[in-house]
Amino acid sequence: MIGHLNHVAVAVHNVRETARVYRDLLGARISAPQELPEHGVTAIFIELDNTKIELLEPLGQDSPISQFLQKRGSGVHHICLEVASIADAAEKLQQQGCRLLGADTPQIGAHGKPVLFLHPSTFDGTLIELEEA
Ligand code: CO
Numbered sequence: 001m002i003g004h005l006n007h008v009a010v011a012v013h014n015v016r017e018t019a020r021v022y023r024d025l026l027g028a029r030i031s032a033p034q035e036l037p038e039h040g041v042t043a044i045f046i047e048l049d050n051t052k053i054e055l056l057e058p059l060g061q062d063s064p065i066s067q068f069l070q071k072r073g074s075g076v077h078h079i080c081l082e083v084a085s086i087a088d089a090a091e092k093l094q095q096q097g098c099r100l101l102g103a104d105t106p107q108i109g110a111h112g113k114p115v116l117f118l119h120p121s122t123f124d125g126t127l128i129e130l131e132e133a
Contacts, residue, residue, distance in 0.1 A: 001089060003082040006131050007045075007052040011068050011077040015057040019044040022053070039110055041065055054110070078117070079126060082133035086114040089130050098122055 012018040015033055022028040031045040040063030046053040056077060058066040068077055083089045093100060099119035109115030109131055118128040 001083055001092065002130075003084070003133055005051045006080040006082050006129075006133075007054050008079055009054040009056055009077045009129075010075065011065050011072075012055050012057055012074050013069065015042055015044040015055040018055050019046065022046050022055075035059055036110055039064075041110070043110065077127065078129050080115075080129040080131050083130045084133060086116050086130060086132045090116055093118065 010018075019030045019033075023030050029047040031047065034043050034045075035041075036043060037059060040058065040060050041056045042059045043057075044055045046055065056065050058069065065077070090100060099122055101117035101119055107115050107117075109129070111131065114132045116130045118130070120127045122128075
């Protein structure tokens with residue numbers, strides 16, 4: 001069902017400071033900061049040849065990243081894997097009893113494409129995002 005690794009998202013306290021370390025220490029290409037209020041994040045993308053690392057910092061009061069940082073500290077927030085069709089993936093996963101987050105209302109993710117999140121308990125604590133490729 002799954003294809004390429006689309007991105008790894010990392011929750012941090014300050015995207016600008018962390019991105020600077022990736023750039024200065026590792027020579028990484030980094031994007032400008034992007035504010036995505038509808039997702040409650042400010043993001044900087046670390047551009048790799050085959051995938052991206054997304055640094056996420058809380059934006060606004062109800063940011064899911066604030067809760068994550070409080071509960072679990074900074075670190076990997078989710079892994080995003082590509083699928084050909086979100087609708088097909090949702091149907092197959094539901095048939096197998098997989099717990100989906102927000103499956104009733106198809107969501108548009110931070111890249112403007114349909115996404116689906118799978119409950120972290122299914123993967124022993126890792127939040128998985130599926131994105132339509
Ligand atoms: Co993501």
